[in-house]
Amino acid sequence: MEEIVTRIEIGENVERRAYKQELHRSLGLWENISLVVSAVTPATGAFIIAPVLFTLTGTGAPLTFVIAAAMGLALAFCWAELGCAYPIAGGDYTFVARILGRPAGFVSLILSGPxxxxxxxxxxALGIGQYVGVIFNVNTNILAAVIILLGAAVAIWGVRLSAIAVGALLAIELLAVVFVGALGLFHVQRPISTLFQPLITNPDGTTQTLTIGALVAGIAVASFAYNGFQGALLYSEETTGSRRNVARSVFIALGVAVACEVLPVAMAILASPSLADLSASPNAWQYFLTSIGGDTFNTIISLGIAIAVLNAVVALMPFFARILYSSGRDMAWPAPMSKALASVHPRWGTPWVSTIVVGVAGAVLVLFTDVATLSTCVGAVLCVEFILVAASAIVSRLKDKTTDRPYRMPLWPAAPIVAIVMSVVVLTQQTSSDLLVAGGIVVISLAYYLVYLRPRRRTHMLMLDPVRPIEALTQRRHRPNADVND
Incomplete structure (x- = not known):
């Protein structure tokens, strides 16, 4: 993936346009992985999303994470194959639009992008305030806004700088997760069978068996905790080496996320002095850490957790900025807006306008909301996106027999079918308000496409040829009957 050509010629004077190389190709495999793992942010799943699950599913939180991991693995096969076949910075929508059509692609763009x-x-960012507050009093919402803007600034300076920064912070993040898990391991008070007999604590302190419906509803939140391992696709135009590196990054990132989120959550269930207090506590982890190690211990570990969560914000800024950058490059918006979003900084080679948009929008939102409300809403949105991705993995094989696939998932179409079924089941258990939000986004997206983009389909929502290494293009140019889209 050293270079990208803007035009290629195959066969007899057949010319196709391809994306111009503007982003700096400076990431190695492990730098890509460090960005992706940090975007998944195991610390966020374990220390911010897990407390929401403690409330929703009680001692079933670890089991919920495991089931969500199974759905994540099914999706990982889809992302790995499609990401290698369509190595474009925009991620999901770039292949959904090419496979399922532009209307579905635009819905995917809105769901996975803005x-x-x-x-x-x-x-x-909101989650970090819970842990910084242990050290000194702070307005959580204002702190979150400042952190998001800081992450945007680092992202603008360069993707490799972001990779170096998050790589250093990632070590602290993983140490915090592993340390808390080990702490629980040395203070186990309950048999491991507790994890397979999930109970939920009621507000009056009584317990009851976790229902299947509540468990399934929690899968959407747990899936949110893993979300981001597909981020290798977003850096495909900036990563050197084989396109199979995209697949490698996807599977490695998911594996790290599962290990670092299931272990500490399971240990918290097995080691907490009181499961009722763990579920009822405003901050479950502060209760756990204080009850085992005392206030000083809680302060030290909370600082480590805060640094870990800061790392996630720094990693997420370039992650989402590349989706907006790609949407501008494809002219998904009115021309002035698209041109601005597709702007690349002349010195740092980063999509600086898109990064600023992501940073400012996030900073404004955190001033008026809370973690629990956003977590359940995101879960429903993700399930809709998962269905589009899995459907693309099925239709792509049926529809396009010629596309080069450096990675092919085993036992196709088992993985995408499992992903679709699980996503649909999870959606049926979401609250009506969350479903209304997700449905409203789909309807508004389709309306925008039909009213604005479809009449301008020759000039807007352009889908150019996927990025290809120059040596691969040379080989295909001389291959008999080569397909121009290959």
């Missing part, structure tokens, strides 16, 4: 770009960094 919606998540604002909601997800907001959830992460």
């Amino acid at each position: 919606v998540q770009a604002v909601l997800i960094p907001a959830v992460v």
Whole structure:
């Protein structure tokens, strides 16, 4: 993936346009992985999303994470294959539009781009206030806004700088997760069978068996905790080496996320002095840390957790900025807006306007909301996006027999079918308000496409040829009957 050509010629004077190389190709495999793992942010799943699950599913939180991991693995096969076949910075919508059609592609763009770009960094940034507050009094919402703007500034300076910064902070993040998990392991008070007999604590202190419906509803929140491992696709135009590196990054990031989120959450269930207090506490982890190690211990670990969550915000800024950058490059918006979003900084080679948009929008949102509200809403949105991704993995094989696929998932179409079924089941258990939000986004997206983009389909929502390494293009140019889209 050293270079990208803007025009290629195949066969007899057949010319196709391809994306121009503007983003700096400076990431190695492990730098890509560090950005992706940090965007998944195991610390956010364990320390911010898990307390929401403690409330929703009680001692079933670890089991919920495991089931969500199974759905994540099914989706990982889809993302790995499609990401290698369509190595474009925009991520999901770039292949959904090419496979399922532009209307579906635009819905995917809105779900994975503007919606998540604002909601997800907001959830992460708001969570940090819970742990900084242990050290000194702070307005959580204002602190979250400052953190988001700081993350945007780092992202503008360069993707490699972002990778170096998050790589350093990632070490602290993983240490915090592993340390808390180990702490619980040395203070286990309950048998492991507790994890497979989930109970939920009622407001009056009584307990009851967790219902299947509540468990399934919690899967959407747990899936949110893993979301981001597909981020390798977004850096495909900036990563050197084989396109199979995209697939490698996807699977490694998911594996790290699962290990770092299931272990500490399970240990908290097994080691907490009181499960009722753990579920009822305003901050479950502060209760756990204080009850085992005391206030000083809680302060030290909370500082480490705060640094870990800061790392996630820094990683998420370039993650989502590349979706907006790609949407501008594809002319998904009115021309002035698209041109601005597609702007690349002449010195740092980063989509600086898109990064500023993500940062400012997130900073404004966090001033008026809270973690729990955003977490459940994001879960419903993600399930809709998962269905589009899995459907693309099925239709792509049926519709396009010629596209080069450096990675092919095993046992196709088992993985995408499992992902679709699980996503639909999870959606049926979401609250009406969250479903209304997700449905409203889909309807508004389709309306925009039909009213604005469809009449301008020759000049807007352009879908150019996927990025290809120059040596691969040379080989295909001389191959008999090569397909121009290959």
